[in-house]
Amino acid sequence: GINAEYGHVSPAELRAGAWTNKERHNTAPNLVKLIDFHQHLVGCLFADWILSESTPERRAKVLKRLITIADECKQLNNFETVHAIVTSLTLNSVRRLTNTWNLISPSTKKTFSSLHSLVHMRGRWSNYKTALEAAKRKGYFIPILAVFLNQIEHEYAFFSKDHMEKLVFLQEGIYAVLFTGFLSCLLHESF
Secondary structure, eight states, X not given: OHHHHHTTOOGGGGGGGTTTSTTHHHHSHHHHXXXXXXXXXXXXXXXXXXXXXXXXXXXXXXXXXXXXHHHHHHHTTBHHHHHHHHHHHTSHHHXXXXXXXHTSOHHHHHHHHHHHHHHOOHHHHHHHHHHHHHHHHHTOOBOOHHHHHHHXXXXXXXXXXXXXXXXXXXXXXXXXXXXXHHHHHHHHOOO
């Protein structure tokens, strides 16, 4: 499973953007698998869930449920899942479902707009960074993977080998919580 693969990410895979170069499948194979999983999660799971429904009413029900899950994740400082859901809901294949979006209440649309603003790249992720700082003061959060990896790439020169190993261990625990919590929401909540 993904948690087992994530446990194999080594500090070397986090060095100097190893996951971004042409040899990424050799220099950062486990991290590339994790990134591919996230892209699959965004590109397939959420969007396909909506698109698999046969009527606008059923699609609207799933859409509303995903927005609710994303809002709950925001309350839990689970920014990665918020980002994954919002990104999937802004894909052209979902955005173009005018009849479906028209069935969404104004308050749910407002919630979605707020979530979109939170995890949007605008202003160098300024809204996300503000929320992340508040979450850090609370002591628990799950960062957006893409932003987190970007920070590692830019700050790697300051990390010792011991620090990098602790970082990988921390990430492993974070993602175990992320996927367990997210799957629990999907499997145990009816809508």
